[in-house]
Amino acid sequence: MPFGLVSAWNKRRRSKSHDHSDPWVYRPVEYWQLEDQTPRSTKRHHGSSVFTLREMEEATGLFSDENFLGKGGFGRVYRGTLRSGEIVAIKKMELPPFKEAEGEREFRVEVDILSRLEHQNLVSLRGYCADGKHRFLVYEYMKNGNLQDHLNGIGEAKMDWPIRLRVALGAAKGLAYLHSSSAVGIPIVHRDFKSTNILLDTNFEAKISDFGLAKLMPEGEETYVTARVLGTFGYFDPEYTSTGKLTLQSDVYAFGVVLLELLTGRRAVDLNQGPNDQNLVLQVRNILNDRKKLRKVIDPELSRSSYTLESIAMFANLASRCVRTESSERPSMEECVKELQLIMYTNSKGLGGVTYTLRKL
Ligand SMILES: Nc1ncnc2c1ncn2[C@@H]1O[C@H](COP(=O)(O)OP(=O)(O)OP(=O)(O)O)[C@@H](O)[C@H]1O
Numbered sequence: 001m002p003f004g005l006v007s008a009w010n011k012r013r014r015s016k017s018h019d020h021s022d023p024w025v026y027r028p029v030e031y032w033q034l035e036d037q038t039p040r041s042t043k044r045h046h047g048s049s050v051f052t053l054r055e056m057e058e059a060t061g062l063f064s065d066e067n068f069l070g071k072g073g074f075g076r077v078y079r080g081t082l083r084s085g086e087i088v089a090i091k092k093m094e095l096p097p098f099k100e101a102e103g104e105r106e107f108r109v110e111v112d113i114l115s116r117l118e119h120q121n122l123v124s125l126r127g128y129c130a131d132g133k134h135r136f137l138v139y140e141y142m143k144n145g146n147l148q149d150h151l152n153g154i155g156e157a158k159m160d161w162p163i164r165l166r167v168a169l170g171a172a173k174g175l176a177y178l179h180s181s182s183a184v185g186i187p188i189v190h191r192d193f194k195s196t197n198i199l200l201d202t203n204f205e206a207k208i209s210d211f212g213l214a215k216l217m218p219e220g221e222e223t224y225v226t227a228r229v230l231g232t233f234g235y236f237d238p239e240y241t242s243t244g245k246l247t248l249q250s251d252v253y254a255f256g257v258v259l260l261e262l263l264t265g266r267r268a269v270d271l272n273q274g275p276n277d278q279n280l281v282l283q284v285r286n287i288l289n290d291r292k293k294l295r296k297v298i299d300p301e302l303s304r305s306s307y308t309l310e311s312i313a314m315f316a317n318l319a320s321r322c323v324r325t326e327s328s329e330r331p332s333m334e335e336c337v338k339e340l341q342l343i344m345y346t347n348s349k350g351l352g353g354v355t356y357t358l359r360k361l
């Protein structure tokens with residue numbers, strides 16, 4: 001969990017001991033903001049709104065089945081139409097009582113971090129609802145759902161190679177922005193980067209979502225030791241798992257796993273495989289730099305006319321460096337962005353589409 005954030009909030013609560021208000025009454029960001037860690041000049045609230053429970057019910061037709069989009073660890077997600085007419089995705093917190101405190105923390109982190117960020121590759125938070133014990137997060141609606149469903153879920157036409165490259169580049173740019181200090185003044189580790197947290201808009205532009213586990217890296221520190229390893233099985237940085245040391249490079253590892261999903265069309269963890277083949281990284285790691293063997297793991301759904309083997313080899317090589325066990329040997333997200341631009345250029349040039357210039361990507 002984002003311990004720095006929470007402790008800042010708790011400290012503030014303790015120091016305001018004269019304030020006897022109900023802990024379930026959500027306080028706006030200003031009350032519990034990251035006063036100790038964050039520079040003053042950060043972007044704040046891009047028009048994100050506070051909604052009532054009634055507005056959430058109205059927007060989703062009382063959480064009707066036809067508006068149901070999917071379910072995750074936090075609760076169900078519904079499509080909704082706000083009074084303004086805007087279509088949004090509404091995530092409803094539904095947790096058993098023993099998990100409520102954890103959910104509340106994730107809710108606060110999501111609202112605080114995401115309302116400060118603005119980037120075309122990060123999903124935007126339109127607002128939230130904290131009415132009594134009810135908690136909702138309201139996001140821009142992403143018409144094409146999450147990346148994993150497109151790779152190996154719903155039976156629609158599969159994404160071809162140029163679109164996959166564009167998704168990889170968009171996600172890389174989103175992570176690079178989080179890792180740079182330009183977002184909130186200090187780098188942010190996402191900590192739960194995975195293909196279900198990459199959402200796709202109408203044009204298949206990738207946007208990263210779910211910042212509930214995100215952690216601001218304290219200034220001047222490159223690692224942060226956590227008491228519990230959090231994230232999703234299949235995307236865990238082995239160094240973080242074994243030492244508890246969180247670095248920006250943990251996101252790079254998870255990014256490498258997503259690159260492998262894009263390349264192979266396989267899941268990060270596939271429980272239908274035998275015990276030795278369940279983990280995608282272990283399955284393919286050793287063949288990523290062997291061009292002959294590499295061909296065997298290319299997603300068979302990819303149309304052969306959409307890729308060049310040169311671009312596949314470059315992509316596999318980048319993925320292999322992202323998932324290195326030693327975090328210091330992995331590239332930075334900035335480097336990944338540059339390499340993916342080059343890979344896109346190489347692919348389009350190899351296919352004869354010389355209209356691309358590197359500058360345009
Ligand atoms: N902004 C959005 N627009 C459209 N669909 C969304 C949006 N946010 C989430 N969804 C959909 O809702 C479903 C549940 O998302 P959710 O983030 O709760 O779960 P998850 O990513 O599968 O797991 P986790 O809880 O670990 O993040 C997903 O299928 C996702 O595609």
Ligand SMILES: [Mg+2]
Nearest residue numbers: 072196197210
């Ligand atoms: Mg998610």
